[in-house]
Amino acid sequence: MDAVSRGFAGLSLDVFTKSMSSTGTGGGLANAIVGSLIQVGIGSMIGAPLGMMVGVYLSEVGKTSRFASIVRFVNDILLSAPSVLIGLFVYQIAVAPFKGFSGIAGAIALALLAMPVVARTTEDILRLVPQAYRDGAIALGSRENEVVRKVVLPAAFGGILTGILLAVARIAGETAPLIFTSLGNSNWSTDLTKPMASLPIAIYRYAGSPSADLIQLAWTGALLITVGVLLLNVISRISLAAVKRGQS
Amino acid sequence: MSEPAPQSDRIPSIALRAPAPANAAAPLSPTRIDVRNVNAFYGAKQALFDVNLHIPDNAVTAFIGASGCGKSTLLRCLNRMNDTIPGARVDGQILMDGVDINSADIDAVSVRTRIGMVFQKPSPFPMSIYDNIAYGPRTHKLTSSKAELDELVERSLRRAALWEEAKDRLDKSGLGLSGGQQQRLCIARALAVSPAVILMDEPCSALDPVATAHIEQLIEDIRKHTCIVIVTHSMAQAARISQITAFFNMGQLIESAPTADLFTAPKLEQTQDYITGRFG
Numbered sequence: 407m408d409a410v411s412r413g414f415a416g417l418s419l420d421v422f423t424k425s426m427s428s429t430g431t432g433g434g435l436a437n438a439i440v441g442s443l444i445q446v447g448i449g450s451m452i453g454a455p456l457g458m459m460v461g462v463y464l465s466e467v468g469k470t471s472r473f474a475s476i477v478r479f480v481n482d483i484l485l486s487a488p489s490v491l492i493g494l495f496v497y498q499i500a501v502a503p504f505k506g507f508s509g510i511a512g513a514i515a516l517a518l519l520a521m522p523v524v525a526r527t528t529e530d531i532l533r534l535v536p537q538a539y540r541d542g543a544i545a546l547g548s549r550e551n552e553v554v555r556k557v558v559l560p561a562a563f564g565g566i567l568t569g570i571l572l573a574v575a576r577i578a579g580e581t582a583p584l585i586f587t588s589l590g591n592s593n594w595s596t597d598l599t600k601p602m603a604s605l606p607i608a609i610y611r612y613a614g615s616p617s618a619d620l621i622q623l624a625w626t627g628a629l630l631i632t633v634g635v636l637l638l639n640v641i642s643r644i645s646l647a648a649v650k651r652g653q654s
Numbered sequence: 655m656s657e658p659a660p661q662s663d664r665i666p667s668i669a670l671r672a673p674a675p676a677n678a679a680a681p682l683s684p685t686r687i688d689v690r691n692v693n694a695f696y697g698a699k700q701a702l703f704d705v706n707l708h709i710p711d712n713a714v715t716a717f718i719g720a721s722g723c724g725k726s727t728l729l730r731c732l733n734r735m736n737d738t739i740p741g742a743r744v745d746g747q748i749l750m751d752g753v754d755i756n757s758a759d760i761d762a763v764s765v766r767t768r769i770g771m772v773f774q775k776p777s778p779f780p781m782s783i784y785d786n787i788a789y790g791p792r793t794h795k796l797t798s799s800k801a802e803l804d805e806l807v808e809r810s811l812r813r814a815a816l817w818e819e820a821k822d823r824l825d826k827s828g829l830g831l832s833g834g835q836q837q838r839l840c841i842a843r844a845l846a847v848s849p850a851v852i853l854m855d856e857p858c859s860a861l862d863p864v865a866t867a868h869i870e871q872l873i874e875d876i877r878k879h880t881c882i883v884i885v886t887h888s889m890a891q892a893a894r895i896s897q898i899t900a901f902f903n904m905g906q907l908i909e910s911a912p913t914a915d916l917f918t919a920p921k922l923e924q925t926q927d928y929i930t931g932r933f934g
Binding site for chain 2: 556
């Protein structure tokens with residue numbers, strides 16, 4: 407509730423047009439907003455398809471095989487791993503070797519967080535698709551990949567989309583994996599190879615600052631994340647309803 | 655009175671269990687599927703024991719028998735649906751038009767394209783009526799233009815006696831149809847790829863009597879051009895719609911004969927007991 411009331415109080419054009427101030431007062435969140443959009447966007451675009459592939463493999467191909475059990479186990483570990491560890495891992499592979507924090511490293515960390523969520527929900531949803539659809543498609547002479555592409559995935563589309571949005575919502579609010587990867591940046595930057603600002607890190611920095619201005623901006627940032635995730639959900643529900651109407 | 659009764663022309667006679675007696679009448683309708691010494695296993699459990707059966711073209715062959723007798727297993731062997739079940743194994747030969755469908759150089763997908771299947775529970779895909787019918791033709795690229803596909807969809811729906819009910823809602827979901835309509839949609843879907851054989855696994859068991867009558871009429875129409883094999887629990891249904899009936903028990907084919915003969919004068923006591931309801 408505080409995020410809404412206090413966040414609204416600080417909303418102004420400056421928030422969206424000005425970058426974060428390095429002097430301690432004033433400024434906006436424009437660079438953090440864009441940085442978050444870029445990193446969450448790239449993270450989702452990498453993590454969601456990978457997760458879907460893993461989910462499809464587990465449900466339709468591997469099933470109860472030994473390798474599938476191992477993949478499922480590893481995925482579950484990844485699912486419950488603290489996000490700070492994911493951040494450290496990506497630091498090892500994508501920051502340290504290149505001697506620099508970067509937006510792309512942040513996106514990779516977010517992708518690693520999104521992937522297991524999408525994989526798990528995809529597998530669960532695909533298992534709910536009636537076997538009769540698969541049998542029907544096989545009996546019509548479909549190959550395995552056609553059964554999955556043309557019948558099973560479309561039937562599970564709504565559920566998979568929900569899973570992806572859950573994952574996006576989760577990574578949009580992640581702070582810890584970004585601290586060691588994209589670091590944060592007070593200045594405007596869309597260069598993926600340089601440190602990049604993001605809303606969660608801006609909130610994290612500003613919330614602990616002594617300046618009332620900056621604390622206000624932290625509240626506003628929190629509101630923006632909340633509203634963004636909410637909007638994403640609403641849009642997906644509307645588009646899902648439109649898809650369903652098209653089917654019935 | 656040496657002339658045969660007129661109706662016996664309509665009912666093809668068929669070779670019985672192998673080894674067939676030397677004087678067995680030759681089938682009038684050519685054999686479409688020839689089942690030879692087929693054994694089927696699910697893991698260590700044997701589900702079919704040395705089944706031999708000729709399934710004639712342009713006729714309805716009904717498989718009857720108690721649950722678990724192997725009739726559905728044999729049906730699923732005929733289009734290699736058992737391949738999809740882990741641990742399932744079939745030996746012996748199933749010849750379709752003289753070619754063994756289980757031989758190594760035959761692709762299961764091509765077998766299933768020529769042998770359609772309708773399941774017990776009506777199960778249209780969760781897509782429009784049009785897309786349900788168009789699924790097979792699109793998968794196998796049977797048509798080259800939208801107009802051609804439109805025509806094939808209409809023809810298939812007409813053959814399944816669903817066109818009048820569905821023509822104004824082709825873009826609506828197939829799941830919005832009634833159970834009987836859904837089953838006819840599934841039959842239309844199978845017909846759209848012009849299979850030589852259609853297998854039906856208790857297609858009416860989930861339907862009311864009116865819908866069942868519709869489907870039975872439909873089967874009677876289709877069988878003029880197609881070989882149909884139907885598994886049914888209703889002996890009345892087998893008697894109504896089939897020309898050949900095969901009775902299974904405990905994984906063995908007990909007796910197969912022209913339907914009229916099997917129901918009026920079964921050769922074996924076991925068959926007699928089953929069709930008169932005195933079965934275990």
